[in-house]
Amino acid sequence: MPEENSGQQGQTFIERRQCVMDRRVGLDRRRGPGRRRTEERRAAEEGEMTDEQFEFLLAIDRYKRENDRPFPTWTEVLEIIRALGYRKVAEPQSLQPFKKETSPQPQPQVEPEPEPEPAHAG
Numbered sequence: 001m002p003e004e005n006s007g008q009q010g011q012t013f014i015e016r017r018q019c020v021m022d023r024r025v026g027l028d029r030r031r032g033p034g035r036r037r038t039e040e041r042r043a044a045e046e047g048e049m050t051d052e053q054f055e056f057l058l059a060i061d062r063y064k065r066e067n068d069r070p071f072p073t074w075t076e077v078l079e080i081i082r083a084l085g086y087r088k089v090a091e092p093q094s095l096q097p098f099k100k101e102t103s104p105q106p107q108p109q110v111e112p113e114p115e116p117e118p119a120h121a122g
Contacts, residue, residue, distance in 0.1 A: 055084065056080075056081075056084065059080050059083070059084055060072070060077070060080060063076065063080050
């Protein structure tokens, strides 16, 4: 039950922000209507990880604690990956399978700037 709070001038309001979950359907409203999670995203959100993912997560967490770095740079993340023993041994592959499904964004129309008028010599 939402609790009532009183404002500065004796006004009363009901606190409705206690839960971000939509109680009617059990969906997180921040994701938006009709947005489905990928299997990887669902597994991560529900705490299901492969041993490899969990090892990576622990390595990142350990690095952050030992180096007092709450937000490591991408270079540091690459160093952590290499420290775990990963090396580039295969030919590069397309990132297309990892591409997120998004709706096409309309491109803004750019109007050409008018040419400056020539200066008159006078």
